[in-house]
Structure formats: C-alpha cells, structure tokens
Amino acid sequence: MPDNLSLSKTPLLDRWVxxxxxxxxxxxxxxxxxxxxxxxAVALIAAEELDVDPSRIDVAAPETGAAPxxxxxxxxxxxxESGNAVRYAAATARRHLLALAAETLGVDVDTLEVDDGLVxxxxxxxxxxxxxxxxxxxxxxxxxxxxxATKPVASFRHVGKFAPARGIENLVGGxxxxxxxxxxxxxxxxxxxxxxxYHAQLTALDDAVVARLExxxxxxxxxxxxxxxxxxxxxxxxxxxxxxxxxxxWDTGPGLEEADLFEKLRTAPRISLKIVDGKPVxxxxxxxxxxxxxxxxxxxxxxxxxxHMHGSIGPSAAMAVWTDGKLTIWSHSxxxxxxxxxxxxxxxxxxxxxxxxxxxxxxxxxxxxADDAATDAALIARALPGRPVLxxxxxDDEHAWEPYGSAMAMDLRASVNEAxxxxxxxxxxxxxxxxNRPRPGANRAGPGRLLPLNYLADxxxxxxxxxNMGVHAGIHRNxxxxxxxxxxxxxxxxxxxxxxxxxxxxxxxAYANVFAIESFMDELAHEAGIDPVDFRLSxxxxxxxxxxxxxxxxxxxxxxxxxxxxxxxxxxxYKNAKSYAAVGIELTVTDEAEVKLLRAVGAADxxxxxxxxxxxxxxxxxxxxxxxxxxxxAVAFDRDGITSRDWETYPILPFANVPEIETVIIDxxxxxxxxxxxxVAGPTGAAIANAIxxxxxxxxxxxxxxxxxxxxxxxx
Numbered sequence: 001m002p003d004n005l006s007l008s009k010t011p012l013l014d015r016w017v018x019x020x021x022x023x024x025x026x027x028x029x030x031x032x033x034x035x036x037x038x039x040x041a042v043a044l045i046a047a048e049e050l051d052v053d054p055s056r057i058d059v060a061a062p063e064t065g066a067a068p069x070x071x072x073x074x075x076x077x078x079x080x081e082s083g084n085a086v087r088y089a090a091a092t093a094r095r096h097l098l099a100l101a102a103e104t105l106g107v108d109v110d111t112l113e114v115d116d117g118l119v120x121x122x123x124x125x126x127x128x129x130x131x132x133x134x135x136x137x138x139x140x141x142x143x144x145x146x147x148x149a150t151k152p153v154a155s156f157r158h159v160g161k162f163a164p165a166r167g168i169e170n171l172v173g174g175x176x177x178x179x180x181x182x183x184x185x186x187x188x189x190x191x192x193x194x195x196x197x198y199h200a201q202l203t204a205l206d207d208a209v210v211a212r213l214e215x216x217x218x219x220x221x222x223x224x225x226x227x228x229x230x231x232x233x234x235x236x237x238x239x240x241x242x243x244x245x246x247x248x249x250w251d252t253g254p255g256l257e258e259a260d261l262f263e264k265l266r267t268a269p270r271i272s273l274k275i276v277d278g279k280p281v282x283x284x285x286x287x288x289x290x291x292x293x294x295x296x297x298x299x300x301x302x303x304x305x306x307x308h309m310h311g312s313i314g315p316s317a318a319m320a321v322w323t324d325g326k327l328t329i330w331s332h333s334x335x336x337x338x339x340x341x342x343x344x345x346x347x348x349x350x351x352x353x354x355x356x357x358x359x360x361x362x363x364x365x366x367x368x369x370a371d372d373a374a375t376d377a378a379l380i381a382r383a384l385p386g387r388p389v390l391x392x393x394x395x396d397d398e399h400a401w402e403p404y405g406s407a408m409a410m411d412l413r414a415s416v417n418e419a420x421x422x423x424x425x426x427x428x429x430x431x432x433x434x435x436n437r438p439r440p441g442a443n444r445a446g447p448g449r450l451l452p453l454n455y456l457a458d459x460x461x462x463x464x465x466x467x468n469m470g471v472h473a474g475i476h477r478n479x480x481x482x483x484x485x486x487x488x489x490x491x492x493x494x495x496x497x498x499x500x501x502x503x504x505x506x507x508x509x510a511y512a513n514v515f516a517i518e519s520f521m522d523e524l525a526h527e528a529g530i531d532p533v534d535f536r537l538s539x540x541x542x543x544x545x546x547x548x549x550x551x552x553x554x555x556x557x558x559x560x561x562x563x564x565x566x567x568x569x570x571x572x573x574y575k576n577a578k579s580y581a582a583v584g585i586e587l588t589v590t591d592e593a594e595v596k597l598l599r600a601v602g603a604a605d606x607x608x609x610x611x612x613x614x615x616x617x618x619x620x621x622x623x624x625x626x627x628x629x630x631x632x633x634a635v636a637f638d639r640d641g642i643t644s645r646d647w648e649t650y651p652i653l654p655f656a657n658v659p660e661i662e663t664v665i666i667d668x669x670x671x672x673x674x675x676x677x678x679x680v681a682g683p684t685g686a687a688i689a690n691a692i693x694x695x696x697x698x699x700x701x702x703x704x705x706x707x708x709x710x711x712x713x714x715x716x
Contacts, residue, residue, distance in 0.1 A: 006085040010068035011143040016089035019134035030070030031082040034363040037614035039166040042086045049090035051114035063357040072335035076675025091148045100133045153669045179359040184388035189234040191241035193227035197641035200250040209247035224457030255639030257499040265409040265430040275490035278472045278480045295415035303516035304702040307635035308405035314362035315398040316369035320377035321388040331374040332361025342438035346447025365506035369402040372451040400642040405505030406432045410516035420528040426489040433465035434474040436503035465496040472575040478510035483539040507678040514682020518570035522690040548580045552603035556584030566695025570686035574679040580605040581679035585687040593707035597659035605666040606676040616663045626684035628653035
C-alpha cells in the first residue's frame with residue numbers, strides 16, 4: 001500500500017512520466033503552479049532521477065482525466081506529496097528503462113551509465129537512448145514503486161542548484177497567456193450581476209431594459225436570483241451588466257449583521273473543543289483555573305484579527321463551453337478535481353462529462369473567486385450551448401464576493417516562575433470556519449459552497465460549518481505551540497454565525513494564532529526580564545527550531561540599530577510538522593504614526609532544498625503578504641453589504657513600504673522535504689508587533705496596525 005497520498009490515488013507510472021517525441025520527457029502532476037514554482041521543482045527532481053538535462057523536461061498543466069488527482073494545491077503539501085511522487089515515478093521509470101537497455105544491448109544492467117538520456121554500456125561501449133527504447137506510443141505498463149532506490153544526495157547534479165522558474169521568460173517579456181486572454185472563435189464575453197449583499201433576493205427585473213439589451217445582441221441569463229449577461233463585444237457586456245444591475249429590484253431584508261465583530265466572536269453560540277497535541281478531542285473543555293502558586297507573574301492578553309481578502313491583483317475569470325451535454329472549463333482553480341466533483345453534483349451531470357483544464361489566472365494562496373467564476377461561466381455556457389464563454393469578474397466582484405479569511409479572536413494567559421519558565425499556558429481561539437472549499441460531502445455540501453448555485457430558482461443550501469477534527473487544521477492550526485510548556489490549556493471555538501462568507505486563506509488559522517503566541521512570548525520575556533530570543537530558546541527542545549531562530553537573530557541584530565528604530569523577532573514551525581521559520585523585522589514609526597519597514601530577515605529550514613531560488617521567493621512573498629495583512633488590511637462592511645470594494649477602501653502594502661529582505665536557508669539535503677509556502681506568515685505579524693513595541697513601548701494586539709491604531713494605543 002503506497003504511503004504517498006498522490007500515488008495511492010494514481011499508482012500507474014504512465015500517468016506521471018512519458019518518454020515523448022523530439023527527445024523530450026513529459027512529467028504530469030496534479031499540483032497547479034500558482035507562482036510557487038512547483039513545476040520548476042518537479043522538473044528538477046525528474047531530471048535528477050532520470051539523468052537528463054532539466055531543459056528536456058516538460059511539465060504539463062494539470063487537467064481532469066489526464067493529470068493525477070492530487071486534491072488541492074494547498075497546505076504547503078506540494079513537495080511532500082507531488083515532489084515525492086514524481087521522485088519515485090522518475091526513479092521507477094529509470095529502472096525500467098535501464099532494464100530495457102540491458103536487454104537491448106545484451107549486457108548486465110550494472111554496466112550501464114546514463115548521460116542526458118543516452119544509455120551506454122561500459123562493457124561494450126554500445127549505446128541506446130531512452131527514445132529508442134520507448135518509441136512514440138510505448139508505455140511502461142507498471143506501477144510506481146515507492147521502494148525504488150533513488151539518487152543519493154552526493155551525486156545530485158540538478159537538485160539544490162539554481163534553475164530559472166518555468167515560464168519566467170513569458171512573464172518578464174509580457175507574452176504570458178492567462179485565462180483572461182483566451183480567444184476562441186465565436187466567443188462570447190460574460191459578466192455576472194450580483195445582489196447588494198449575500199441575503200438579498202431578486203424581486204423584479206425591468207422587462208423593457210431586458211428587451212433593449214437583447215435587441216442590441218446581449219443575452220440576459222436569469223435563473224431565480226442569479227443574473228448574468230453575455231455579448232460578442234466585451235465592452236458591450238460590461239455596460240450591459242451595469243444597465244441590468246440598475247434594472248433589478250431586490251428584497252434586501254435586514255442586511256448584514258453589524259454587531260461588534262470581536263465581541264460576537266467571544267460571546268456568540270459556539271462549538272468548543274479541547275486541543276491535545278494539535279488535534280481536537282471531544283473531552284470536556286476544562287475551565288481556566290487559578291494561576292499556579294509557584295507563579296511570580298501572570299499575564300493575560302487579547303488579540304484580534306479582522307476579515308482578510310486574498311487580494312488577488314487580477315480578478316477571477318474562467319472560460320467555458322457546453323457542447324452536446326458536455327462541459328469544458330479553463331480555470332485557475334487550485335483544486336480542479338474537487339471543483340469538477342462539486343460542479344457535477346450541482347449541475348446534475350456525470351463527472352466524466354466535465355473537463356477542467358488549469359490555466360494561469362489571478363494567483364493567490366487559498367480559496368479566492370476562481371471556483372465561483374468557473375461556476376458562473378458554466379451556468380452561462382449551459383444557457384448558450386456551443387458558444388465559448390469568457391467570464392470575467394470585476395474588481396468590485398472580487399472584493400465583495402470572494403470567500404474571506406476568517407476574523408479571529410485569541411485570549412491568552414500564562415504564568416512564569418522565578419526561573420523565568422512558563423509553568424502555565426492557556427489559549428482560546430475563536431473563529432468561523434476556514435474550510436469552505438467545494439469539497440464533496442453530505443447534503444450536497446460541495447456544490448452548496450459554490451456561490452452562484454446559492455442564487456438559482458432551485459438554490460442549493462449553504463452548508464453549515466462543522467469543526468475540523470484534523471491535526472493542526474483550520475481554526476487550531478498552530479494553536480499548540482512548539483515550546484516545551486509543562487502545562488497547557490488549548491481550546492478552539494467554532495463560531496458559525498458570523499456575518500461574512502469565509503474559507504481558506506494562506507495559513508488558515510496559523511497566521512493569527514502565531515501572531516498571538518509570538519507577541520505574547522515577547523510580553524512574557526519582558527515581564528520576566530529575559531532577552532526575547534533567549535527566552536524562546538530556553539523553551540525549545542528541537543535543535544532545528546533553535547537553529548532557525550538563532551540564524552534570524554544573528555542577522556537581525558548584526559550592526560547598529562538606526563535611531564528610533566525597533567527590532568522584533570518571532571518563530572514557528574508551520575503546523576508543528578512543516579518548515580521551521582523565524583522572522584526578524586527592523587522598522588521605525590513616523591511622527592504621523594505610520595510604520596515604515598526597513599529590514600526583514602527570514603530564516604527557514606525546509607529539509608532538502610530542491611529549488612533554492614523558489615524557496616527564497618516563497619519566504620520573501622510570505623513576508624510581504626503578512627506585512628500587508630499586519631499593517632493595512634481589513635474587510636469593511638455595513639448592513640448594506642461589503643464596503644471594501646477597491647484598493648482605496650482595501651489598501652495593501654505599497655511598494656514604498658517594502659523592506660530590504662534577507663533570506664537565510666538552512667539546507668538539510670539528507671532530510672525529507674518540508675512544505676515552506678506558508679511558514680513565515682505568522683512570525684512576520686508577530687515580529688512587526690514586537691518591533692513596534694521595541695520602537696515605541698506600545699503593545700498592539702488588534703490588527704491591522706494602522707496610524708489610527710497606533711494613535712489610540714498611545715492614548716490608552
């Protein structure tokens with residue numbers, strides 16, 4: 001039984017590796033490349049195991065039915081799942097090819113050597129190529145062997161070395177094609193028309209406006225409260241959507257609830273579960289007891305995180321065509337197989353009649369509007385069979401209708417003894433669900449999570465959230481600190497009645513949990529009168545954790561600190577099982593109470609490093625995104641709907657506040673891959689908070705740290 005989840009679903013070698021015409025090798029995997037360079041990494045791994053130059057490797061874009069089903073590209077799992085699967089597949093292919101070569105050349109397999117696909121025998125000096133051995137149309141016909149011998153680290157030629165990112169020439173040269181750019185013959189452009197807010201229902205539509213639009217060649221698609229337009233000209237479609245929106249009348253009901261967000265999180269009905277070793281258990285949640293008698297100091301603090309957007313720079317889009325009862329979709333979804341299953345259920349189709357092809361689009365880490373846009377395109381294409389439909393969301397659509405990262409509240413209390421040891425630790429985290437992707441489930445939960453299907457005349461009900469019981473999943477991701485606290489009380493609270501639609505955003509609950517934990521560790525260190533780095537090191541048993549923390553501290557505290565600047569540091573191991581990461585921040589606070597980032601240091605241990613530049617890019621990108629969350633981002637809304645509908649009302653980190661970033665990578669070539677894409681986000685938020693305290697003496701605990709937030713803290 002394969003241990004690798006990807007291989008357990010797709011064991012056949014031919015689904016992963018093909019010896020292709022033109023002396024090429026095709027690698028097919030199911031993890032989509034959304035800028036994290038997974039295609040570059042798997043190409044290097046395959047080239048290494050097959051003994052060919054990486055330039056010979058083609059990595060196909062995943063599509064349902066052709067690529068292995070590797071679930072969702074999420075959770076920093078790509079290298080552990082897809083990277084290992086490709087390694088075993090390529091090694092199995094090499095062994096098979098060498099066996100064929102030995103038979104063809106009439107020699108012992110041990111005499112064979114491979115150089116860029118040329119197999120030569122030391123015994124006879126005769127040779128044969130992979131492409132001679134596997135002519136076009138030939139197949140391996142065997143399963144991937146997870147026990148196959150893989151290349152020893154000492155003989156690596158490609159893994160761990162510099163390689164340009166796949167497709168970088170097109171991105172830099174402006175020739176890259178995104179789903180937004182697709183052009184088909186006889187194509188239509190489409191736009192959805194949304195209600196004012198989630199709960200509004202369509203009550204009337206001005207028939208005269210609809211008639212005028214249709215006389216101008218615009219098709220109006222209506223199904224219950226679902227509205228959309230399609231036209232041959234894109235500008236005409238955009239104008240028609242505005243006109244149709246003005247012609248619609250809605251029952252808005254009471255609107256969105258406007259109660260105090262963080263008070264509601266702490267007081268609304270909730271499902272509470274105790275966390276033990278990173279996993280929820282259904283034992284009774286223990287009450288918060290009195291501090292231990294040995295405590296010389298007990299500190300309590302509350303931390304808050306607002307709703308966050310994915311902030312995709314380009315709005316979501318999809319192309320769809322419906323022909324003879326079959327549906328083909330081009331989408332930038334991160335989970336094409338799960339989307340296919342949900343869509344088949346929602347549209348009452350056979351899954352084999354739906355084909356989804358991953359196509360680059362608005363990149364993000366998490367569940368943005370891509371799946372909903374694909375569903376929009378499918379509904380419109382179904383109404384206009386035979387015509388390709390390119391559906392694009394506007395910026396307003398993306399900001400107001402994507403699933404957000406959940407707002408969260410964290411209550412912490414801890415006690416330290418005379419020796420400066422934490423002897424009691426309690427954390428309760430409150431949040432709505434982070435797990436709203438369109439996964440199959442009971443009561444048609446998969447399609448019920450696709451936004452457009454909630455507004456049809458026969459709508460699919462939105463599924464009710466239930467607690468995720470996995471290890472370090474959702475709300476309780478990184479709720480359990482890696483520190484060696486002797487006594488800990490950890491509680492997750494699912495609050496399902498919150499006002500906004502939420503789902504997976506990079507790190508899920510880990511960003512806020514680590515922000516709270518590492519800010520609080522800084523507070524405890526100062527309360528105990530111990531250097532914050534030494535305080536953390538004294539509570540760590542893991543040598544790899546100590547190494548990344550020390551590496552970041554060494555770089556951060558090297559050199560003289562600028563006048564009025566502050567420095568802060570924070571650490572976590574993502575999910576307590578993935579990459580170890582520490583982040584150091586140097587900043588100043590201006591007279592206008594604006595935080596100016598000067599330097600950032602990100603140190604990480606991701607096990608064996610395949611693509612060093614890719615890993616560095618992941619660390620840099622994670623620091624920048626988390627800095628943006630920490631300093632700028634918060635979704636705003638009122639009873640009438642979302643009010644953060646553009647970059648003015650939802651600001652993100654500007655270029656003028658991008659710090660100088662230094663990355664420190666601790667390569668451990670003999671260790672397994674550890675996922676790195678989400679490792680630095682939580683430490684970045686806390687490091688900024690700790691640096692602000694170092695610069696100003698102000699403890700900020702509610703995100704984001706805007707000038708108004710700093711001024712309020714100064715007055716408190």
